[in-house]
Amino acid sequence: MTTTDAVWADLTSRWQDLADLNGTLALLNWDQSTYLPPAAAGGRARQKALLSGIRHARATDDAYGRLLDAAAARTDLSPEQARMVEVARKDFERATRFPSAFVQARSRHFGESYSAWTQARPGNDFARMIPYLEKSLDLNVQAAGYFPEFADPMDYFVDQSDEGMTAAQVDAVFGELRAALVPLADSVIAAGPPRTDFLNRHYPAQAQLRFGEDVIRQYGYDFAQGRQDLTHHPFMTRLGERDTRITTRVKEHDPIDALYSTLHEAGHALYEQNVREDFLGTPLGGGVSAGVHESSSRMWENLVGRSREFWAAYFGDLRDTFPDALGDVTEEEMYRASNVVSRSLIRVDADELTYNLHVITRYGLERDLLSGRLAVADLADAWHAAYESNLGQRAPSDVDGVLQDVHWFAGGPGGAFQGYTLGNVLSAQFFAAAEAANPGLKGDFARRDFSRLLGWMRENVYRHGRMLRPAEMVVQATGQPMNVEPYLAYLRGKYGALLG
Amino acid sequence: MTTTDAVWADLTSRWQDLADLNGTLALLNWDQSTYLPPAAAGGRARQKALLSGIRHARATDDAYGRLLDAAAARTDLSPEQARMVEVARKDFERATRFPSAFVQARSRHFGESYSAWTQARPGNDFARMIPYLEKSLDLNVQAAGYFPEFADPMDYFVDQSDEGMTAAQVDAVFGELRAALVPLADSVIAAGPPRTDFLNRHYPAQAQLRFGEDVIRQYGYDFAQGRQDLTHHPFMTRLGERDTRITTRVKEHDPIDALYSTLHEAGHALYEQNVREDFLGTPLGGGVSAGVHESSSRMWENLVGRSREFWAAYFGDLRDTFPDALGDVTEEEMYRASNVVSRSLIRVDADELTYNLHVITRYGLERDLLSGRLAVADLADAWHAAYESNLGQRAPSDVDGVLQDVHWFAGGPGGAFQGYTLGNVLSAQFFAAAEAANPGLKGDFARRDFSRLLGWMRENVYRHGRMLRPAEMVVQATGQPMNVEPYLAYLRGKYGALLG
Structure with a gap:
C-alpha cells in the first residue's frame, strides 16, 4: 500500500535522523572527554544543550507519535518491523510522559544537588x-x-x-x-x-x-x-x-x-x-x-x-x-x-x-x-x-x-x-x-x-x-x-x- | 521598548544557535580529518548532511528574515548592533537567494564532477x-x-x-x-x-x-x-x-x-x-x-x-x-x-x-x-x-x-x-x-x-x-x-x- 509504505519510509527516515543526532551528541561528549581544550567547556555545554533540544523535539514530535500509532495498527509488519515500532513507542512514551515543567524542575534540581x-x-x-x-x-x-x-x-x-x-x-x-x-x-x-x-x-x-x-x-x-x-x-x-x-x-x-x-x-x-x-x-x-x-x-x-x-x-x-x-x-x-x-x-x-x-x-x-x-x-x-x-x-x-x-x-x-x-x-x-x-x-x-x-x-x-x-x-x-x-x-x- | 528588545533577544539567541551549529559541524569535520575510523565515513557523511540541513533551515527561516528586517528598520541600534544586522542580512541573502532546486542541482553536479x-x-x-x-x-x-x-x-x-x-x-x-x-x-x-x-x-x-x-x-x-x-x-x-x-x-x-x-x-x-x-x-x-x-x-x-x-x-x-x-x-x-x-x-x-x-x-x-x-x-x-x-x-x-x-x-x-x-x-x-x-x-x-x-x-x-x-x-x-x-x-x- 502506497500510503502505509510512505508511513514506513517516513518512520525509518526519522529513526535514522534520531540515530545520527545521537551519534553527533556522542561525538560532542567523546571530544569533551578526550581532546576538548580546557577553556572551551562552556561553549561545548551550550552545543550539547542545543543538540539535545533538537533531538528531544524530534523524539517527541506529535507527528512522530501519530506515525507510530499508525504503524502499530498495521497487521502487515514483519516481526522485526513490529518490534521496531514497539521499542520506538516505548522510547516515545518515556520521552513524552513527563510534563516539560517537571523535566525542567528535575533537571535543575539534579544539577544543584550535584x-x-x-x-x-x-x-x-x-x-x-x-x-x-x-x-x-x-x-x-x-x-x-x-x-x-x-x-x-x-x-x-x-x-x-x-x-x-x-x-x-x-x-x-x-x-x-x-x-x-x-x-x-x-x-x-x-x-x-x-x-x-x-x-x-x-x-x-x-x-x-x-x-x-x-x-x-x-x-x-x-x-x-x-x-x-x-x-x-x-x-x-x-x-x-x-x-x-x-x-x-x-x-x-x-x-x-x-x-x-x-x-x-x-x-x-x-x-x-x-x-x-x-x-x-x-x-x-x-x-x-x-x-x-x-x-x-x-x-x-x-x-x-x-x-x-x-x-x-x-x-x-x-x-x-x-x-x-x-x-x-x-x-x-x-x-x-x-x-x-x-x-x-x-x-x-x-x-x-x-x-x-x-x-x-x-x-x-x-x-x-x-x-x-x-x-x-x-x-x-x-x-x-x-x-x-x-x-x-x-x-x-x-x-x-x-x-x-x-x-x-x-x-x-x-x-x-x-x-x-x-x-x-x-x-x-x-x-x-x-x-x-x-x-x-x-x-x-x-x-x-x-x-x-x-x-x-x-x-x-x-x-x-x-x-x-x-x-x-x-x-x-x-x-x-x-x-x-x-x-x-x-x-x-x-x-x-x-x-x- | 519591550517589543524591540524581544526582537533583539530573539535575534541574538538565533545567532548563538547558528554559531553553535557551525561549531558542531566543524567538530564533525575535524574528527573526520583526525580520528574517524575508516569504516565510519558513510555514517559521518550522513550526520554532516543532517546537521547542515538543520543549520540551513535555521539560517533561511522566514521568521528569521522578518526579524532581520525589523531590526534593520530600527534607529536605536549601536554601531556594533547595526553592523551585526547588516552582516547577518547579507548572510541571509546568500543563503536564500538561490532557489532550492538550483542549490540541489548545483550540489549534485559538483559531486559528480569531483x-x-x-x-x-x-x-x-x-x-x-x-x-x-x-x-x-x-x-x-x-x-x-x-x-x-x-x-x-x-x-x-x-x-x-x-x-x-x-x-x-x-x-x-x-x-x-x-x-x-x-x-x-x-x-x-x-x-x-x-x-x-x-x-x-x-x-x-x-x-x-x-x-x-x-x-x-x-x-x-x-x-x-x-x-x-x-x-x-x-x-x-x-x-x-x-x-x-x-x-x-x-x-x-x-x-x-x-x-x-x-x-x-x-x-x-x-x-x-x-x-x-x-x-x-x-x-x-x-x-x-x-x-x-x-x-x-x-x-x-x-x-x-x-x-x-x-x-x-x-x-x-x-x-x-x-x-x-x-x-x-x-x-x-x-x-x-x-x-x-x-x-x-x-x-x-x-x-x-x-x-x-x-x-x-x-x-x-x-x-x-x-x-x-x-x-x-x-x-x-x-x-x-x-x-x-x-x-x-x-x-x-x-x-x-x-x-x-x-x-x-x-x-x-x-x-x-x-x-x-x-x-x-x-x-x-x-x-x-x-x-x-x-x-x-x-x-x-x-x-x-x-x-x-x-x-x-x-x-x-x-x-x-x-x-x-x-x-x-x-x-x-x-x-x-x-x-x-x-x-x-x-x-x-x-x-x-x-x-x-
Whole structure:
C-alpha cells in the first residue's frame, strides 16, 4: 500500500535522523572527554544543550507519535518491523510522559544537588545533602508515578534499564547471591593474599596501551570501526554507524587498571559492533539492556581476561614487554595477582568477587528509600550497617560511605546500580551456554583464539540488538531464565581452585 | 521598548544557535580529518548532511528574515548592533537567494564532477572533464546571476570571499604584482640555489611537532583554547567558543613542511582567538575575509617565520633538537634554505615568491572563463601558455597542469584563489604599519618576543572581527588602501639581500 509504505519510509527516515543526532551528541561528549581544550567547556555545554533540544523535539514530535500509532495498527509488519515500532513507542512514551515543567524542575534540581555534592563530599558533610536527597527521592517517586503501569517505583527504574525485569526478580537474584558471596569472600580472604608486590612497579604507558590493543584486536574488536583514546574515566561510546570507540586511562605503576578497563570497554564495543547490519539506524540497533550489555563487558574482562588460559597465552608477551617489572614473576603469580580478593570500602576499586556486595548494598538501600522503609536522614547510618553486614567493613567517614558515588546526588536514588551485578550473573550464564555448545572453549584462549566465543555471543546475544526482550534472549540462548547458579559455580570453581 | 528588545533577544539567541551549529559541524569535520575510523565515513557523511540541513533551515527561516528586517528598520541600534544586522542580512541573502532546486542541482553536479576528476586526473584525461567543467561554469554564471547587483560574475565571487572588493581591483593589484614578480623571480633563480641537502635528512616526527608547538606558544597561540593534531591536509578550524584548533602533517625527511604549516595555521588561529569577546556567537565573531585571514597566516609563516631574526632566535634550539641532521649547518644556511626560490609546476609546493604567480595564473584563467573570453575546451592549452608566460615552465601533462587543483572540479571556476595572494599583499602592508608603530619590531623576534606584533594585529585587525569592512580596516590600520608597494618592498629587500 502506497500510503502505509510512505508511513514506513517516513518512520525509518526519522529513526535514522534520531540515530545520527545521537551519534553527533556522542561525538560532542567523546571530544569533551578526550581532546576538548580546557577553556572551551562552556561553549561545548551550550552545543550539547542545543543538540539535545533538537533531538528531544524530534523524539517527541506529535507527528512522530501519530506515525507510530499508525504503524502499530498495521497487521502487515514483519516481526522485526513490529518490534521496531514497539521499542520506538516505548522510547516515545518515556520521552513524552513527563510534563516539560517537571523535566525542567528535575533537571535543575539534579544539577544543584550535584554541585552541592562536589562540596559536601570533601567536607564529609552528609547533613548538607539530606534536603537535596529528600527532594531527589520525592522527584523520582513522582517520576515513577507518571508510569502507573508499574505498581512499585523500583519496578519502573529497573524496567528503564532492563526491560521487562521487576524489582522482585532482582530481589530474588540478589538475595541468593548475597547468601553465597558473603561466606565465599570470607573464606577467600581468610586464606590470605597472593603475591602482588610486582603490580606496583613501573610499566611505561605506551607499552601498556599497545599490549591492551593487541589483546582486544585478537578478541575481535575491529579498529576499522573504532579506536581507543585516553580519558579520566574509561567508557565505550557509539558515535555513529560503524564507529564504536572505547577509552581508557593508564597508571604507570599499575598494569592492571588500563588492561582490564580496555578489556571491559572492548566487551561493550564487541556487542555494538556485532548488531545486525539491517538494524543500524533503527530502534533495534543497539544493546538491549544495561544487564546484558554489562554481561558482555564482564565476560571479556573477567571470565576471559582473568582466566588461567588468558595468562597462559599472554603472560610471556607481558613479561617480554616489561622485563624489568616482571623478570622475577611467574605466570601463576600473575594469574593469582589478577584475581586478588580483598575487603574494600570503594566500589569502583573492588575486586571481581566483592564488587557485587557493593552493588547489592546500594540496591538494597535504594529499595528501602523508594518504598519508604528508610528515611533519607537515616541513610548514612543504614549505609554503615549494611557495609558491616555485607562486607564486614565500616567506613571511617561518609566520604568513603554514603557520599562515595555520584549517582544518588546527580540523578537521585533509583535503578542506577543493579545492572552491574545482573551483568556479572548473566556473563557466567551466557559463558556456560557457550561452553556447552563449544566443548573445550577455554582451551581456545590459551591459543589466543576467541572466535568460537565471539561467534556464539554474536549469534545468541549481539546480533539481535533490541529485537528480543532481555528475558527472552536469556532463555533462548541458555535454555533457562536468569539465575545465579552458573555465576556461583564459576566463582566457586575459580576461588576453590585458588584456595587449593 | 519591550517589543524591540524581544526582537533583539530573539535575534541574538538565533545567532548563538547558528554559531553553535557551525561549531558542531566543524567538530564533525575535524574528527573526520583526525580520528574517524575508516569504516565510519558513510555514517559521518550522513550526520554532516543532517546537521547542515538543520543549520540551513535555521539560517533561511522566514521568521528569521522578518526579524532581520525589523531590526534593520530600527534607529536605536549601536554601531556594533547595526553592523551585526547588516552582516547577518547579507548572510541571509546568500543563503536564500538561490532557489532550492538550483542549490540541489548545483550540489549534485559538483559531486559528480569531483568524482569524475578523481578518475580523470590520474588518467591525464582533461577531455573527459570538459563537459563537466562547461556545466560548472554555466552553473556559476547562473549563480552570480541571482545577485544582479554585481555587473560582472567575477565581482560576485570576489565579494563572496572579500566583501566589498571588485574584480577590477584585483586585476589592478595582480597586474602590478605580476609585472614586478616575474623579473624578480628570474633574477633570484638565476643566482643559483642555496645549500639545501640537509633538508632531506632525518627529523623524528615527535620532536618536530614539539618544536613547532613551542614556537607558536611563544607567538601567542593559546593552547587552553586550542590544540594541534595530525591530518593529511593542514587546516585551522573553530569548533566553538574558545576552541580554535589547528592541524598539521609531518614528514620525517623534511623539517620545513610541518614547521611552516604549523606557523601558517597558527596565524589563522591567532586571528580567531583574538576577536572581541562580545562578538563571539554573533555575526561579527570571526575573520572578516579570505584575504585578511590569509594575511595573518602569511605574516606569521613568512614575514616572521622565514626572517633572519626568527632563525637567530630558534636555530640553536633546532640544531639542539636535531644534532645529527643539523650538526654541520649554520644559521645562515638554514635561513637561506627556508627561503629557497625555484620554478615549479605545483602550486601547493611553491615557494613564498613564485606562489603568487600560480595564483595569478589561475585567477586570470577564471576571469577569462567567466567573462566568456576563454572556452572550456581551450583551457588546457591556455593553462600551458599562461604557465610559460608567468612561470617560464610548461607541464609535461595536464596532470600537473589544468587537472592539478581540485577547486574547479569540485566547485567550478570562480573566486577560489585570489584570496591567497591578496593575503600575501596585505600581510606586508599590515606588517609595515606595525613596524612603523613599533620601531625595531623585528629585533623583538630575535628575543622570541612577539607581543608587540601580536598586540598591533589584535588592536588593528583581529579584535574587530567582521565589524569593519576589509577595505575600511586596511585604511584605518595602515593609512592607505590595499596596494602592492609594501609587499614588493619586502620581497625586494629580502631577496635583494640574499642575492648580495
